[in-house]
Each structure stands twice: as structure tokens, then as C-alpha cells.
Amino acid sequence: MPNFKYTAKDDSGKTVSGIFEAADYAVAIDMLRKRGLVIVSVKEAAARLKISGISFGNRKKVKTDDLVVFSRQLATMVDAGIPLVGALDILGDQIENKSFGDIIMKLRNDVETGSSLSDAISKHKKVFSALFVNMVKAGESSGMLDEILDRLAQYLEKTSNLQKKIKSALIYPAVVSAMALGITLLLLLKVIPVFKNIFSGFGAELPKPTMILISISDALQKYFPAIFLIAIVVVLMVTRYVKTDKGRLKYDSLLLKMPIFGVLFTKVAISKFTRTFSTLIKSGVPILNSLEIVGKTSGNRAVEVAVEMVRNNVREGESIAEPLARSKIFPSMVVRMVSVGEQSGELEKMLSKIADFYDEQVDAAVSGLTSLIEPLIIAFLGIVIGTIVICMFLPIFKLTSVMGG
Numbered sequence: 001m002p003n004f005k006y007t008a009k010d011d012s013g014k015t016v017s018g019i020f021e022a023a024d025y026a027v028a029i030d031m032l033r034k035r036g037l038v039i040v041s042v043k044e045a046a047a048r049l050k051i052s053g054i055s056f057g058n059r060k061k062v063k064t065d066d067l068v069v070f071s072r073q074l075a076t077m078v079d080a081g082i083p084l085v086g087a088l089d090i091l092g093d094q095i096e097n098k099s100f101g102d103i104i105m106k107l108r109n110d111v112e113t114g115s116s117l118s119d120a121i122s123k124h125k126k127v128f129s130a131l132f133v134n135m136v137k138a139g140e141s142s143g144m145l146d147e148i149l150d151r152l153a154q155y156l157e158k159t160s161n162l163q164k165k166i167k168s169a170l171i172y173p174a175v176v177s178a179m180a181l182g183i184t185l186l187l188l189l190k191v192i193p194v195f196k197n198i199f200s201g202f203g204a205e206l207p208k209p210t211m212i213l214i215s216i217s218d219a220l221q222k223y224f225p226a227i228f229l230i231a232i233v234v235v236l237m238v239t240r241y242v243k244t245d246k247g248r249l250k251y252d253s254l255l256l257k258m259p260i261f262g263v264l265f266t267k268v269a270i271s272k273f274t275r276t277f278s279t280l281i282k283s284g285v286p287i288l289n290s291l292e293i294v295g296k297t298s299g300n301r302a303v304e305v306a307v308e309m310v311r312n313n314v315r316e317g318e319s320i321a322e323p324l325a326r327s328k329i330f331p332s333m334v335v336r337m338v339s340v341g342e343q344s345g346e347l348e349k350m351l352s353k354i355a356d357f358y359d360e361q362v363d364a365a366v367s368g369l370t371s372l373i374e375p376l377i378i379a380f381l382g383i384v385i386g387t388i389v390i391c392m393f394l395p396i397f398k399l400t401s402v403m404g405g
Helices: 025-034 064-079 084-094 098-112 117-121 130-142 145-200 208-242 245-257 261-282 287-296 301-315 321-326 332-344 347-404
Strands: 003-009 015-021 038-044
Touching: 003 025, 015 084, 015 098, 025 038, 064 084, 064 098, 064 145, 084 098, 098 117, 117 130, 130 145, 130 261, 130 287, 145 208, 145 261, 145 347, 208 245, 208 347, 245 261, 245 301, 261 287, 261 301, 261 347, 287 301, 301 321, 321 332, 332 347
Parallel strands: none
Antiparallel strands: 003 015, 003 038
8 A cells, every 4th residue: 555644733733743554645634534634745755676585765774772762762752641542643753763663653543543552563473572562561551651662672772782892892893804704714815836946946855835725825825716716605505504594592502602602691691581580570460471482582592492381381381490490491599599580579679680691791701701812813814814924925035044044
């Protein structure tokens, strides 16, 4: 259906505008009149060209920061007593991300026609996660929608900050490693052949290290297209395997056991699990539903399988702590704190404390990782490039000593 952009006056004389879907121009006019609006202008919005799922125009991806602003502003308006339809109308009109603005206006239309907010947002699964939908539903049923939305904004903000820390921790070593590999290949493919031509005019036997390096360079030049093609095929095959359930489970399990990075990934997984679980329980979402959502939003298949096992055992009457301990993913400290929380009836507080603790641990791990990786990469560059340089200058040193003798 086409989109229509409108400008109109409401009952109070305030100018409102937005974008909504309608079958045609006449239907669009009729929909606006049913809202009690005095129409100023209505025109069809510019069509967006879509090719193979890629949108062109003003369509932008809805980011976590957009959801944080939306949740916090909607919570403030609901708390101030502004009707939900009016609040959504204001947000849809003023939001910077026009793509998200269109979605908010669709929410407004659904709510105005009698749908609950949770049912309206559940239609947009690419934007609103199961966690978002269930928390809004819990807020509606408890009559604390403003408080739940504010809590949701805090959760999304903390989760977003955690993800940004991880990205910053991984980008630096990835970029430097790529540069180190690029420099090494440049030396082997371009620089060493030049030295080889120079050495061929010496008419003397070259030192063994130099001969080995030249052989490596010759082999790499000869088979580089084949090596490059094989590397691409291997990467594609591994990527395809990782997309399967079995492959994803093995890959995510390996991530948690990796040297250096494994500790960081484990702490991130625990922090995300405990914070999500705490937020859902505090918002009134039932335990079994909470565990299902926590597993699906964990971002790690190994953690998801462990949480599924916990959920099944809890359904059969077991406590949460016992299957957590059997999973071998969660440290004993986490298991004991969860057990204390269950026994004291303050599980969400314990989970929140665990999440805060592991957030601090992630901060410390990121700082330590950066300070550890930097000297390792410098050492690698020094050894590899230093070895290449020494091997290339050995014949010159040998020739100098012979001429000096």
C-alpha cells in the first residue's frame, strides 16, 4: 500500500503531521476525518525503491539508541497523563529517524483502532524484540507502563554500552592484525623479488636464511591466486557451517573457551543473561517466559542451550541454581548468588547485582585486553618484519665482509 503524508489540525487547533499507509487517496482522507482532524494537506509520500531487500531513500535502520529515546520519551508522556495515541502521534512526528517515525505512526493507527500497544509492536519483529513486547505487555497488565518503559530504556542503554565496549575492544586488534598481515604480504610479494634480482648479479651463494625466504616468496607469488581462492572457499564453508544449529553451537562454545578473548566473551554472556533476566522478573514477566526470552536474546548458542535446559528443569519443579551449576558455563559465584536470591525471595536484586559486577569485570577485561594485545602485536611485527629485513641484508653483510677481507 502507498504511504500518505498529511498535515492537519486537531480539536485544540494544534498542527499535526505524519505518514501512514492507506489503500488510496480517498481512503486516506476518510481515515483522517475519522480521527476528528481538520485536513490541511494530504499527498502521497515519495516511493522508496527496493532491490533485493535493500531500501533506497530515507529508510534507515532502527538502532538501539532510537529505541532508548522512544522508550524514555513515551514513558515520560504516559506518566504525564498524555493519552497513548497522542503520545505516539507526537513521537512519530518528531523522531529524527524517519523510517522509525513511519513505524511509530503505524503503532498509533493500530492503538487508535483498539489494539493494545504490545499487540501493535509485536507486528514489527525486526524492530521490537520479544523482550520489548513481553515487557510492554507486563506493563499494560500491571498498570505500570510508564515505569516498565523507563526500565526498558535503562536496560537497552546498558546493553548498548556493553556492546560498544566489546566492539571497541575487538576493532583495534583486528585492524592492527590486518595491517600486519598486509605489510608482511607486501614484503613477500613485492619487495623480496626486487632484492632477488639484485642478489642474482652477485654471482655468489646466498646465505641459507635468505634462500629460504626467497623460496617462500617464489612459492607465494606462484600459488597466491590459488591460496587466495582456497582461503575464500574455506571462509564460505565455515560461514555456512556456522549458520547451522550444530555449527553455531560448536562455534559459540569455542568462543567461550578461546584464549584471552574467551574470558571476555564469558563475562559478557553472564552480564547480558543476568541483566535481561533481572529486568524481566522485575517487570512481572513469568519465570518460564523470562527464561525463554533470555535464552533467545543471549547472542550465544551455547548459553541459549544451557538456559533452555534450565527452563525445562524449572518447569519440572527444580530450582534455577541447580541446572545453572550443571551447565558448566556459569561460575560458582553466580550459581550461589542465584541460589541465595531464590531462597530469600529477592532473585531480581541478586541478578541485578551480578550484572553490575560483571559489567565492571568487562570494563577491566577490555582495558586489560587492549594493554595486553598491543605489545603482542608489536612483538609479532618486530619479529616477522625484523626477520625478513635481516634475511634480506645478510648477503650484503656477507659481501661487505668479503670485500673488507
